[in-house]
Amino acid sequence: GAVVSQHPSWVICKSGTSVKIECRSLDFQATTMFWYRQFPKQSLMLMATSNEGSKATYEQGVEKDKFLINHASLTLSTLTVTSAHPEDSSFYICSASQQNTEAFFGQGTRLTVV
Amino acid sequence: GENVEQHPSTLSVQEGDSAVIKCTYSDSASNYFPWYKQELGKRPQLIIDIRSNVGEKKDQRIAVTLNKTAKHFSLHITETQPEDSAVYFCAASMGRGSYIPTFGRGTSLIVHP
Numbered sequence: 001g002a003v004v005s006q007h008p009s010w011v012i013c014k015s016g017t018s019v020k021i022e023c024r025s026l027d028f029q030a031t032t033m034f035w036y037r038q039f040p041k042q043s044l045m046l047m048a049t050s051n052e053g054s055k056a057t058y059e060q061g062v063e064k065d066k067f068l069i070n071h072a073s074l075t076l077s078t079l080t081v082t083s084a085h086p087e088d089s090s091f092y093i094c095s096a097s098q099q100n101t102e103a104f105f106g107q108g109t110r111l112t113v114v
Numbered sequence: 115g116e117n118v119e120q121h122p123s124t125l126s127v128q129e130g131d132s133a134v135i136k137c138t139y140s141d142s143a144s145n146y147f148p149w150y151k152q153e154l155g156k157r158p159q160l161i162i163d164i165r166s167n168v169g170e171k172k173d174q175r176i177a178v179t180l181n182k183t184a185k186h187f188s189l190h191i192t193e194t195q196p197e198d199s200a201v202y203f204c205a206a207s208m209g210r211g212s213y214i215p216t217f218g219r220g221t222s223l224i225v226h227p
Contacts, residue, residue, distance in 0.1 A: 041220075042220070043217045049214060091155075093158075102146075102160055107157045108156070108157055
């Protein structure tokens with residue numbers, strides 16, 4: 001299957017700082033990328049959907065000013081957690097999709113805010 | 115929007131037994147149903163999927179069935195092995211060109227040797 005690479009795999013940051021997570025589709029052009037959040041022993045919760053060259057669509061309850069998403073090219077989307085707080089600590093996973101195909105997941109980023 | 119219910123939340127079986135995980139969905143417009151396996155701390159991996167024009171699909175020890183009328187679909191794993199132990203997620207997608215899936219809550223499968 002297609003390869004989606006996500007970096008970093010884990011990050012520890014101080015409360016109040018910002019963290020950027022990258023999601024790259026390595027061998028295909030992703031028209032759509034998705035960002036999920038996963039708490040321990042829970043399912044994947046969709047945060048936002050981003051289409052290349054346009055603004056991301058955020059799910060209800062997700063603060064767009066806190067979770068900044070940029071999808072500047074067909075192979076790269078970034079999620080920036082701004083002014084991170086301990087409650088933002090979680091496992092963040094991206095996925096990428098070509099039109100009319102299934103989505104492929106990145107390896108995830110474990111964010112710990114101290 | 116779509117709502118996906120998944121049961122059971124945990125499933126414990128002996129090696130060699132079969133395991134069945136069931137999901138229901140709410141939106142009749144959903145037409146793509148993937149199943150993912152997620153090992154601890156790793157990314158979900160697609161293991162099998164089914165589209166609404168098919169009632170059953172099989173891949174070695176894994177099979178998925180779909181009942182569109184009842185809006186439910188199931189994952190069947192036969193001859194389970196310890197390496198099958200993981201969390202399994204079902205999903206339903208409305209297929210709006212980009213297949214944005216709605217995930218079930220997950221089933222933690224434990225296969226005892």
